[in-house]
Amino acid sequence: MHILLIEDDPFIARAVTAALESEAHTVTYAPSGKDAFAALAVRLPDAVLLDLGLPGIDGIDVLKSIRAMPAPASNLPVIIVTAREALESRLEGLDAGADDYLLKPFHMSELLARLRAVVRRKGPLAGDVLRAGHIALNTVTHTCTVGSDAVTLSKREYALLAALLVRPGAILSRRALEEKLYAPGDEPESNAIEYLIHALRKKIGAESIENIRGLGWRIKADR
Known part of the structure; x- marks a missing residue:
């Protein structure tokens, strides 16, 4: 929201x-x-x-x-x-x-x-659901579906997916994702984002999140 x-x-x-x-x-x-x-x-x-x-x-x-x-x-x-x-x-x-x-x-x-x-x-708002292809994320109920299947996400998996779905196709750097996922003063481990992306890919599909070498990650707009 x-x-x-x-x-x-x-x-x-x-x-x-x-x-x-x-x-x-x-x-x-x-x-x-x-x-x-x-x-x-x-x-x-x-x-x-x-x-x-x-x-x-x-x-x-x-x-x-x-x-x-x-x-x-x-x-x-x-x-x-x-x-x-x-x-x-x-x-x-x-x-x-x-x-x-x-x-x-x-x-x-x-x-x-x-x-x-x-x-x-x-009542429902137009911006309640973020979508890219077969992936849908409800930002009010915090529920995720992949096709017709419900997927359970952790708090940070949800935040990561939401950040990527706000603008499908846009590349988000590690720094940008850390700023969205962690509060000021938190010090995430160096591989925390990679670990979350690995866990999220297992739930929503290995090809859902694309790594753009040297730049960051994105969800393809045309998935």
Whole structure:
């Protein structure tokens, strides 16, 4: 999924972005309401994570503006993520159109679960399934099928396959894959990517992932 993260605290934004990207989501970061509106004008995300204490335009006003936009923008799943714990704030956020309300501090596993839940409730999105030939990867349920067969992937196998399927035919270097699979500060072993690709090929087919010597790996667009 493509997530718009509207959060003015750079420390929280970095942590949430790293966690989302480790689950193979893409993130657009907006530190203010003004930046959020600019991002929405360029590309609609699959969901929005919205802080309330934003500079300039308060988060509630950002939410009201989103809900006042023409469809499909007005129907975007929005989760408020804030330190405002008063009942009045929660009611105000939900009445303004939030799909969920999560208090800081929170555990990333809970945020991810709530994100999946609100997206499911809103209905299927065009970008939910990544495909290349007979391979299909659902980015909401994290399920993979090869032809008619279901394939069970580990967390990092899923992230690796998702990274390759976002742009079939595009070559991703070792460095690019490491940045998508590992959080900042993690030090993967030198052969970690090769090991994951070997394991993934055994599950989805040996010819599915092509090695371009000296450049990286890709999934052929015409598979």
